[in-house]
Amino acid sequence: MILGGGGMIGQRLVEHLAKEPRIGGKSISQVTLLDAFIEPEIPQSSDIIIDSQVADITNPQTCIELINKKPDVIFHLAAIVSGEAESNFEKGYSVNLDGTRNLFEAIRAQNEYCPRVIYTSTAAVYGGPYPADSEDVGDDFILQPTTSYGVQKAIGELLLNDYSRRGLLDGVGLRLPTICVRPGKPNAAASGVFSNIIREPLAGIETTLSVSKEVSMIFASPRSAVGFLIHAAQLDTNLLGDRRSMMMPGVHATIRQEIEALRRVAGERVLSFIKESAPDPFAQKMVDAWNFPAFPATRARSLGFTCESSFDELIRLHIESELDGKIPGQNI
Amino acid sequence: MILGGGGMIGQRLVEHLAKEPRIGGKSISQVTLLDAFIEPEIPQSSDIIIDSQVADITNPQTCIELINKKPDVIFHLAAIVSGEAESNFEKGYSVNLDGTRNLFEAIRAQNEYCPRVIYTSTAAVYGGPYPADSEDVGDDFILQPTTSYGVQKAIGELLLNDYSRRGLLDGVGLRLPTICVRPGKPNAAASGVFSNIIREPLAGIETTLSVSKEVSMIFASPRSAVGFLIHAAQLDTNLLGDRRSMMMPGVHATIRQEIEALRRVAGERVLSFIKESAPDPFAQKMVDAWNFPAFPATRARSLGFTCESSFDELIRLHIESELDGKIPGQNI
Numbered sequence: 001m002i003l004g005g006g007g008m009i010g011q012r013l014v015e016h017l018a019k020e021p022r023i024g025g026k027s028i029s030q031v032t033l034l035d036a037f038i039e040p041e042i043p044q045s046s047d048i049i050i051d052s053q054v055a056d057i058t059n060p061q062t063c064i065e066l067i068n069k070k071p072d073v074i075f076h077l078a079a080i081v082s083g084e085a086e087s088n089f090e091k092g093y094s095v096n097l098d099g100t101r102n103l104f105e106a107i108r109a110q111n112e113y114c115p116r117v118i119y120t121s122t123a124a125v126y127g128g129p130y131p132a133d134s135e136d137v138g139d140d141f142i143l144q145p146t147t148s149y150g151v152q153k154a155i156g157e158l159l160l161n162d163y164s165r166r167g168l169l170d171g172v173g174l175r176l177p178t179i180c181v182r183p184g185k186p187n188a189a190a191s192g193v194f195s196n197i198i199r200e201p202l203a204g205i206e207t208t209l210s211v212s213k214e215v216s217m218i219f220a221s222p223r224s225a226v227g228f229l230i231h232a233a234q235l236d237t238n239l240l241g242d243r244r245s246m247m248m249p250g251v252h253a254t255i256r257q258e259i260e261a262l263r264r265v266a267g268e269r270v271l272s273f274i275k276e277s278a279p280d281p282f283a284q285k286m287v288d289a290w291n292f293p294a295f296p297a298t299r300a301r302s303l304g305f306t307c308e309s310s311f312d313e314l315i316r317l318h319i320e321s322e323l324d325g326k327i328p329g330q331n332i
Numbered sequence: 333m334i335l336g337g338g339g340m341i342g343q344r345l346v347e348h349l350a351k352e353p354r355i356g357g358k359s360i361s362q363v364t365l366l367d368a369f370i371e372p373e374i375p376q377s378s379d380i381i382i383d384s385q386v387a388d389i390t391n392p393q394t395c396i397e398l399i400n401k402k403p404d405v406i407f408h409l410a411a412i413v414s415g416e417a418e419s420n421f422e423k424g425y426s427v428n429l430d431g432t433r434n435l436f437e438a439i440r441a442q443n444e445y446c447p448r449v450i451y452t453s454t455a456a457v458y459g460g461p462y463p464a465d466s467e468d469v470g471d472d473f474i475l476q477p478t479t480s481y482g483v484q485k486a487i488g489e490l491l492l493n494d495y496s497r498r499g500l501l502d503g504v505g506l507r508l509p510t511i512c513v514r515p516g517k518p519n520a521a522a523s524g525v526f527s528n529i530i531r532e533p534l535a536g537i538e539t540t541l542s543v544s545k546e547v548s549m550i551f552a553s554p555r556s557a558v559g560f561l562i563h564a565a566q567l568d569t570n571l572l573g574d575r576r577s578m579m580m581p582g583v584h585a586t587i588r589q590e591i592e593a594l595r596r597v598a599g600e601r602v603l604s605f606i607k608e609s610a611p612d613p614f615a616q617k618m619v620d621a622w623n624f625p626a627f628p629a630t631r632a633r634s635l636g637f638t639c640e641s642s643f644d645e646l647i648r649l650h651i652e653s654e655l656d657g658k659i660p661g662q663n664i
Contacts, residue, residue, distance in 0.1 A: 089498070108421075127574060131472065140463065140474050144493065146574045151494040155487050161476065162483040166421070242459060242478045 001066065003057060003103070004077030005033030006040035008184060009120070012226045013075060018046035023073060024234030032071065036078065036095075057099035063106035073116045073233050076103060081189035082124060083286060085149035096152035104159055108168045118232045119160050119173040121245050123218050123292055124150035126175075134293035139246060146289040147190075157245040164237075164244050172232040173245025177307075180219040181318035190286035191217065197255065198262055198315055201273035204328045210280040211255070215287045218250035218295055221317045224307040231305055239303060249307045251314060252294035261311040265319070266327050333398065335389060335435070336409030337365030338372035340516060341452070344558045345407060350378035355405060356566030364403065368410065368427070389431035395438035405448045405565050408435060413521035414456060415618060417481035428484035436491055440500045450564045451492050451505040453577050455550050455624055456482035458507075466625035471578060478621040479522075489577040496569075496576050504564040505577025509550040509639075511557050513650035522618035523549065529587065530594055530647055533605035536660045542612035543587070547619045550582035550627055553649045556639040563637055571635060581639045583646060584626035593643040597651070598659050 004010050014033055021028040028048055033040035034055040042050045055062050057078055078099060079085075085092030100119075107115060127146035130137050143154045160171035181202075182195035193209070194217050200207035220228075228248050237244070253261070263271055297305075308314050319325060336342050346365055353360040360380055365372035366387040374382045387394050389410055410431060411417075417424030432451075439447060459478035462469050475486045492503040513534075514527035525541070526549050532539035552560075560580050569576075585593070595603055629637075640646055651657060 129573070136472075140468075142472050142474050144575050145490070146497065148494055148498075151490045154490055158477070158483045158486055158490075162480050165478065166480075241461070243476050 001032045001034065001069075001071035001073070002075045002077065003034050003055075004079065005052070006035030006038060007077055008182060008222065009179065009225050009229075010035070010040060010075070010077050012222050013077075013229055014040070014050065015043050016226050016230065018043040018048065018050065021046070021048045023230065032069070034066065034078075057102055058094050060102045060105065063102040064109065067103070067106040067110060070110065070113055071115060073118070074103075075118045075120075075229060075233075076100065077120050079120070079153075080149070082147055082149040083190040085152060086147055086190070086286060087282075089148060092148050092152055096149065097155055100156045101159060104163050104169065108163065114167060114170050116233055116237075117160065117169045117171045118229055119156060119171055119245070120229075121153045121157050121173045121175045122150065123175050123177055123247065123250075123295070124290060125154040125157065126150070126292065127289065128291065130293045135296055137293045138296055139299040147286065150289075161242055161244050165242050170237050171244045172235055172237060172240070174228050174232055175245060175247040176225060176228070177218040177220040177248060177250030179222055179225050180314055181221070181322075183222065183318070183322045190283060191290075193283065193287065194219065194255065194258065197274055198258060199318065201262065201270040202266060202315075202319065202323060202327055204273065206273050206275055208275050208277050209255070210277045211284045211287050212279065213256040213259070214254055215291050216252060216254040216293070217287075217290065218252050218292045219311065219314055220248060220250045220307045221314050223317060223321070227307075228305055235303065246299045246303075247295045247297045248300050248305055249297040250295065251308055251311050252292070253311045258311055261315055265312050265315045267330065269330070270327065333364045333366065333401070333403035333405070334407045334409065335366050335387075336411065337384070338367030338370060339409060340514060340519075340554065341511065341557050341561075342367070342372060342407070342409050344554050345409075345561055346372070346382065347375050348558050348562065350375040350380065350382065353378070353380045355562065364401070366398065366410075389434055390426050392434045392437065395434040396441065399435070399438040399442060402442065402445055403447060405450070406435075407450045407452075407561060407565075408432065409452050411452070411485075412481070413519055414479055414481040415522040416520040417484060418479055418522070418618060419614075421480060424480050424484055428481065429487055432488045433491060436495050436501065440495065446499060446502050448565055448569075449492065449501045449503045450561055451488060451503060451577070452561075453485045453489050453505045453507045454482065455507050455509055455579065455582070455627070456622060457486040457489065458482070458624065458627075459621065460623065462625045467628055469625045470628050471631040479618065482621075493574055493576050497574050502569050503576045504567055504569060504572070506560050506564055507577060507579040508557060508560065509552040509580060509582030511554055512551040512646055513553070513654075515554065515650070515654045522615060523622075525615065525619065526551065526587065526590065529606055530590060531650065533594065533602040534598060534647075534651065534655060534659055536605065538605050538607055540607050540609050541587070542609045543616045543619050544611065545588040545591070546586055547623050548584060548586040548625070549619075549622065550584050550624045551643065551646055552580065552582045552639040553646050555649060555653070559639075560637055567635065578631045578635075579627045579629045580632050580637055581629040582627065583640055583643050584624070585643045590643055593647055597644050597647045599662065601662070602659065
């Protein structure tokens with residue numbers, strides 16, 4: 001079962017499962033895709049049964065009905081993203097906190113049922129001030145988010161720990177880096193800017209940069225995100241103890257470093273599509289709330305989670321998978 | 333307003349306020365005591381108006397009615413304690429999470445109102461494994477509680493941060509050490525054992541020790557707890573940034589060290605009232621979930637929070653304030 005299956009990561013995940021319908025050596029017989037607003041798209045060719053339906057997890061009864069099917073593995077990707085959770089207080093808490101709790105409670109209500117639950121958390125559970133040495137922002141570093149989105153996700157992690165400790169579910173929480181280069185159109189995530197300034201110039205479209213170039217972020221590709229999810233689904237959770245969530249590995253870069261990588265990979269010409277404007281106070285405040293150090297992510301790496309090693313690689317992956325290996329305008 | 337005003341700390345706090353009705357140089361005109369089950373006792377002599385009423389914060393409407401009075405300072409001490417929150421899953425989440433959220437939401441619903449909210453958290457928001465050097469369990473150490481009580485309190489801290497950051501309330505969260513020597517009768521807190529083995533022998537009553545003597549804990553006196561609360565009420569919260577909660581200073585000791593201190597302070601004879609029994613698995617599991625290192629509590633100390641410096645002092649304080657300076661049986 002994939003909650004939030006209509007989102008970008010949910011869609012990548014189901015495409016992957018349609019092609020390779022196995023988790024941890026076991027065959028997948030069926031996948032159910034769920035999303036709050038529209039029926040998620042189903043991959044066109046697949047040997048397995050894939051259902052798709054609209055379901056709103058803020059309704060406890062909906063969660064009970066979903067869980068009555070007792071799926072073995074639940075990917076909980078459903079969330080109100082950072083920008084929207086900040087501008088709409090009620091909606092963020094309703095989906096990100098109450099929705100998650102409704103899901104966990106529906107699982108608790110079942111007898112003899114302890115599904116693997118993969119919970120997508122975020123690097124935004126961290127908040128400054130950070131120590132001078134980024135090696136000190138390790139797996140023991142305190143979670144003190146400075147956005148409502150981060151707070152809601154950190155609460156979800158705590159619930160995941162408690163329900164797992166009590167044997168009610170078997171949780172793995174992944175603090176995802178910002179997914180970059182995010183394909184498609186911008187969503188309401190304040191972190192969209194980090195993808196927009198790469199994706200749009202590569203497509204020959206002007207993009208406006210309205211936050212400081214010195215803001216730093218932690219990144220992983222859509223491919224790595226799917227890799228994290230699959231790896232989490234088949235991980236030996238006895239290795240996790242009572243701490244079920246961890247920071248995923250990622251590539252650390254400032255916006256300035258992103259633009260330098262874009263120049264190296266795609267040449268000087270594409271940079272002309274980036275227009276700098278006066279800072280947008282809301283967007284700047286959101287990215288300032290993160291401005292992440294380079295998380296070592298030692299625990300996740302030691303458990304076998306892997307990602308790209310440079311921002312250049314992230315750009316090349318995007319060109320390969322989304323642009324058929326070509327940069328429009330350069331190959332005329 | 334004191335929520336949980338009928339509890340041991342709530343009663344100590346109101347006794348203090350009745351005698352010294354000032355917070356941060358301002359006079360207190362009125363105190364409202366609230367408790368979920370019985371009307372809290374009102375100190376007999378006081379120059380200020382003290383009300384007492386039964387109020388259940390798990391009812392959102394009750395919270396709205398309470399907050400309609402717009403108290404300037406709210407001490408939120410109401411909680412289901414550790415042992416009960418572990419044995420009664422629903423009740424713990426209902427009071428400790430939903431009750432706290434109801435209170436914060438009632439505050440948010442008011443216009444032009446930003447009360448100081450003192451939230452009593454707990455050292456139980458921490459959970460092992462801890463680094464070898466306890467100096468590393470500082471103010472940046474991750475909160476990964478291993479009891480439901482700790483999880484609920486850590487969630488309350490995150491909400492306190494978010495509501496404070498958004499200017500909805502002005503929160504200060506205090507991670508209290510175990511209060512010791514806790515006067516009166518044992519409550520459902522699993523940490524009761526740490527007081528029982530001091531209080532009962534001093535009163536000439538047999539007590540059973542059913543957990544390992546090597547378990548370590550962090551302690552502060554009832555007097556220090558009241559001191560923390562008053563200090564938090566008058567603290568300059570601009571000094572806190574977005575991190576509103578912190579570990580309070582305390583005295584670190586194992587049960588073995590507690591008993592040694594009891595011998596030093598009260599003599600060999602009282603130790604005969606401690607009867608060792610086979611470990612109680614539930615109690616042992618709860619104390620094992622803590623087994624705290626010596627938290628340096630650097631941030632709280634630098635902000636002026638103070639406590640006792642030895643376990644001997646905690647015992648002497650108890651003898652002085654609860655036993656009129658006498659150890660029964662020794663003065664016959």
